[in-house]
Amino acid sequence: MSLGEFELIEQYFRRPAPRAVLGGGDDCALxxxxxxxxxxxxxxxxxxGRHFLSTVPADRLGHKALAVxxxxxxxxxxxxxxxxLSLSLPRVDEAWLAGFARGLLALADEHxxxxxxxxxxxxxxxxxxTVFGQVPAxxxxxRSGARPGDDIWISGRLGDARLALEAFRGAMSLDGRDFDAVRPALELPQPRVLLGQALRGVASSAIDVSDGLLGDLGHVLKASGVGAELDADAVPRGPVLARQPATLQRLCTLTGGDDYELLFTAPPALRAAVHQAELTAGTAVTRIGRIAAGPGLRLHDAQGRPVVHEAASFDHFR
Amino acid sequence: MSLGEFELIEQYFRRPAPRAVLGGGDDCALxxxxxxxxxxxxxxxxxxGRHFLSTVPADRLGHKALAVxxxxxxxxxxxxxxxxLSLSLPRVDEAWLAGFARGLLALADEHxxxxxxxxxxxxxxxxxxTVFGQVPAxxxxxRSGARPGDDIWISGRLGDARLALEAFRGAMSLDGRDFDAVRPALELPQPRVLLGQALRGVASSAIDVSDGLLGDLGHVLKASGVGAELDADAVPRGPVLARQPATLQRLCTLTGGDDYELLFTAPPALRAAVHQAELTAGTAVTRIGRIAAGPGLRLHDAQGRPVVHEAASFDHFR
Structure with missing residues (x-):
């Protein structure tokens, strides 16, 4: 690439930054x-090759890079x-850059x-x-605020992103309509920004599910010094995943990864406030378990029978 | 890499963050x-391969990554x-990681x-x-504050980093002692953090020289809507570079890149204040030119004769 091409690239991303004191173009932003x-x-x-396939459309990649x-x-x-945004690119491809910027900036504008x-x-x-936000002091x-007796909640649905990834990899097959139904979960995740803000003062702890439900719940349990009981059958899933074999459903919902839903805890006394946050944010939430005083994570099914599951969550180094 | 290796890597960088409300280990730092x-x-x-050679010692790479x-x-x-810090690594090499963390964190502690x-x-x-600092509102x-008549100043010395790079590349040869003298400029640049703070209220504009003096001065001139006259012979250089052929000296001092010195402007009435900042920071500064009202950058030598030089500065896409 030449210096001219370098400047060309920057043009795709140049725009006003009304929420900053000083936007791009100097040594620092303020x-x-x-x-x-x-x-x-x-x-x-x-x-x-690690976090996305080379075949992903550029606009979806731009969306996802900011969404996560x-x-x-x-x-x-x-x-x-x-x-x-720090971008390392093997070549200058104007169509790719235009698409990437479009997807990236559309999500930026939305939020x-x-x-x-x-x-x-x-x-x-x-x-x-690197993203910056503000939150009242x-x-x-x-992750560290979960207390014994708290409900465990999850937003949206889990597992579709992993199901789409397995189909992309050829590890299983989905018919065209089913594939189209789950693909957006992988390529166009919707960050639960409004829900997170609505849960301030309500949730006792929160984390986003990026590495898989069990792995990320494990981070909360470790940081909070507590354990949990989880109803594996209560974890919400979409209609395509619900038609898959039970083992694949468990794999995708419990350890799928790339979900970008919010996993949070709240005292049972605040259930009405949780549902108010759900309405405010327009994002459904589901109660899937309970924080326990003793250590460890115990999984059971809808009938209360223990579920054995390897807690191997999504690993970016596979 | 396995998840275990991933956690191993993180251990090299885990430490208290007394200046943050909340350090690493949660979804966000505060x-x-x-x-x-x-x-x-x-x-x-x-x-x-673009910004550093694969042969650079890990501790020096850690230093430089934060220094820039x-x-x-x-x-x-x-x-x-x-x-x-966002680190993408081809493999887990404990000796490399330990060295990288040592160099990185030593400079972090210093500042x-x-x-x-x-x-x-x-x-x-x-x-x-991504680095965060604070500055009074x-x-x-x-870059945009340079005014006609302002002096143009540079900290430290320019060109040694480029001279070392050319020797590394084999484009020229230096004897061992000379090479040892210029190599730290390339691998261990010292960010002029104290000088920058000391120049608040004194300098009318500033930029760090990362792409080469002429290119970075060009950014200031463009942002400020002014031109400049520069004495090419006044640009400070070290004793090894001063023994090289004149064309190589010009290449290295004017368009070398990777210098990480501060280029700044200040009204002539504030020369005493500039020298006070020099003393406060313990970093020498040299006056090398003057901001002009008309556009363009005019180079002259110590005798006032015009110097013709291609303004091709360091380009990360070469």
Whole structure:
């Protein structure tokens, strides 16, 4: 790539940043959280062949690269403010860049999150985003707040992203209509930003499900020093997944990964407040278990029979 | 890599983050700039083969990855607070990781900059850092403030990093002692963080020299809507470079790149204040030219004769 091509790339991402004091184009961007607010920061990289297939349409990749980062803000109950983009590209492909920017910036606009800086270089295809949000001081949802007796809740449905991935990989087959129904879960995840904010003051802990339900619940249990009982059959799933063999349903819902739903806990006394947050955010939530005082995670089915499941969650190093 | 190896990697970077409200280990880190301060943010990626040679010692690479980001904070006059690290690694090499972490965290400690989060993945060797600093509201040094008549200043010396790179590439040869003298400029750049802060209220504009003096001065001229006259012979250089042929000296000092010195402007009435900042920071500064009202950059030598030079600065896409 030449310097001219470098500037060409930047043009796809140049736009006003009304929520920043100073947007891109200087050595730093300047952000000013509102009075009484703390800044929430998260960073996630997507590497070709590890986090996405080379066949994914560019606009969907742009969407997903920001979505997985916004999902971390959602899990903290933070309101999106801005993000930086660091892009390593093997070549300049204007159609690809236009598509990538379109998908990325459409989601950014939807969540009023300004692109305030970045870095572009020639190299293997790696997309790194760092996202900034604000949250009232002391109000962030943490992994460490789950208490014995709390309900365990999950937003949306789990497992479709993994089902789509297995179909892409050829590990199983889905007919065209079913594939079309689950593919958006993998390629166009919707970060639960409004739900996270609505759960401030309600949820005792929260995390987003990126590595699989059991693995991410394990992070909450470890950080909170508690255990849990989970009803494996209560985990919500879509109609396509519900028609698959039981073992595949368990694999996808419990350890699927790439779901970007919110897993959270709340005291039973706050169930009405949880349902109010559900209405405010327009995202369905389902109660799937209970936090226990003793350590460990016990799975049972709808009839209360123990479920044995290897807790091997999605691993980016497979 | 397995999940176990992933956790192993994280151990090298796990440590307290006293300057953050919440450090790593949750979905987001939480930062709270002090009252009246804005948050300065910058991001830079280093890709193997583009920004560093595969032969560079790991501790020096760790140092440089953070140094180039701190240099952006310096150019804004911001005080470092925290950073996130996103690391894509082709394999788990404990000796390499230990060295990388040692170099990275030593520089972080020196500048009291906390590692507050990150992301590790298998993939090509790419290091992405996003750095956060704070600066009093309205006091950030910008590229856009240069005014006609302002002096143009540069910190330290330019060109040694490029000279070392050319020797590494075999484009020229240096004897062992000379090579040892210039190699730290390439591998262990010292971000001018204290100087940047000392120049708040003194410098009218600033930028760090990462792409080469002429290219980076060009950014200031464009952002400020001004031109400049520069004395090419006044640009400070070290004794090894000063013994090289004149054309090589010009190449290295004017368009070398990777210098991470501060290029700044200030009104002549503030020369004493500039020298006070020099003393405060312990970093020498040299006056090398003057901002002009008319557009364009005119180079002359010590005798005032015009110098013709291709303004092709360091390009990460070569």
């Amino acid at each position: 952000l000013a959280p509102a009075a009484g607010q703390q800044l929430a920061v998260s960073t996630d990289a997507l590497v070709e 980062n916004l999902s971390d803000l959602a899990a903290c109950g933070a309101e999106p403010l801005a993000f930086t 009023e999150c300004d692109l305030v800086g970045g870095d572009t270089t020639a190299g293997p295809l790696v997309i790194n985003i 002391g109000a962030a949802l943490l | 930062l709270a700039p002090a009252a009246g301060q804005q948050l300065a943010v910058s991001t830079d990626a280093l890709v193997e 980001n701190l240099s952006d904070l310096a150019a804004c006059g911001a005080e470092p607070l925290a950073f996130t 009291e900059c906390d590692l507050v989060g990150g992301d590790t993945t298998a993939g090509p060797l790419v290091i992405n850092i 309205g006091a950030a040094l910008l």
